[in-house]
């Protein structure tokens with residue numbers, strides 16, 4: 001998995017044999033300056049937890065492979081955790097019980113869904129209220145910080161192999177938020193990073209990243225009015241010139257054997273069709289719950 005040096009090195013070797021591993025500048029030039037890219041792939045990593053600094057970054061340096069890391073300046077400055085990192089150590093049934101009480105929803109409506117499917121239909125301040133309620137109800141001690149510090153971020157930035165991009169302040173599902181919150185989350189994260197790194201920040205990745213569900217036309221319009229030139233979704237497609245440069249597709253790789261990874265690369269956009277045969281994926285479950 002992603003937190004494992006041997007796995008990551010093997011995965012990079014598979015990618016290196018199959019693709020030209022290009023820089024974000026090459027991707028920018030592809031969309032804006034007519035650069036031709038053949039059989040190319042750019043690595044991006046979201047969130048910036050300590051695994052990146054301790055495991056991924058040393059391997060990238062050793063193999064001299066460029067990448068982009070999308071982080072929140074707030075999380076790195078506060079040495080705090082993202083909501084999903086806090087939720088992971090909590091009992092999902094107890095969380096559902098609190099939601100059912102606070103929002104007067106029958107528990108049987110929530111029961112079939114994973115806690116993440118439920119939370120991804122909520123606003124960020126509702127999620128943090130829930131986390132606070134759980135902690136006080138069950139006397140949960142503070143959870144250790146799981147993310148990189150500002151110093152580590154600056155060190156990576158100075159070395160120059162990995163480009164730092166923005167990923168909002170609090171990792172909300174932007175499309176669930178008001179116009180003002182969505183704009184602030186995006187703009188503040190870009191400006192915050194620019195202040196920390198003392199240079200322009202030109203790249204952004206949407207939290208969660210499914211077009212028309214996690215982000216909408218509104219978020220794309222907000223980004224067009226910033227210094228950013230590229231923004232990344234998680235739409236599972238090969239990137240191509242016809243893409244909107246503010247909604248560039250990406251494939252995800254976080255775990256699996258070398259055979260699994262090779263199959264996933266080979267199948268590309270058809271991977272999900274095969275993986276989800278006979279079962280509902282997270283996106284359809286969220287849409288289903290939204291209607292209830």
Ligand SMILES: [Zn+2]
Pocket residue numbers: 046047167171206207208
């Ligand atoms: Zn993220």
